[in-house]
Amino acid sequence: MNAGMKALLIENLKKLKLSTMLRELEGVIRQANQESLSYEEFLLNLSEAEVQTRQENGRKRRLQEAKFPILKPMETFDFDAAPGLDVRLMKELANCDYVKKSRNIIFAGKSGAGKTHLSTALGMEACKQGIRSRFVTGCGLANELIEARDENS
Numbered sequence: 001m002n003a004g005m006k007a008l009l010i011e012n013l014k015k016l017k018l019s020t021m022l023r024e025l026e027g028v029i030r031q032a033n034q035e036s037l038s039y040e041e042f043l044l045n046l047s048e049a050e051v052q053t054r055q056e057n058g059r060k061r062r063l064q065e066a067k068f069p070i071l072k073p074m075e076t077f078d079f080d081a082a083p084g085l086d087v088r089l090m091k092e093l094a095n096c097d098y099v100k101k102s103r104n105i106i107f108a109g110k111s112g113a114g115k116t117h118l119s120t121a122l123g124m125e126a127c128k129q130g131i132r133s134r135f136v137t138g139c140g141l142a143n144e145l146i147e148a149r150d151e152n153s
Helices: 003-015 019-035 039-066 087-093 115-128 138-152
Strands: none
Touching: 003 019, 019 039, 039 115, 087 115
């Protein structure tokens, strides 16, 4: 690739805000030359890096926006310490089908039962799957509903 063409490509990547492609360009060009990659393989390698970065950034953004009090995945929950809990149901909920069915999940129980851990774990799983999530306590939800009602009065 000649210098003029490369400069134009760099400028285009900046204009299109393809920062990962811009960052990876030199390495992918080097790889393409060493491995005699086709144009399609070159473009695929470059675009895959951009897609992966955007997916990861989206996941991180969704986790922040969810306002989880802690980040605890399902794998760290001690199901043995919660004998009344339906483990099969929790694992089924982790696939997030309830979201596609427009259902909500509310956990109720004694203090220390694992409500925060489980709700956070399910929300984190939703974020991984590209679904926006939001954590709110019962008290927080009641306050939000009261505020919304007062604003509309």
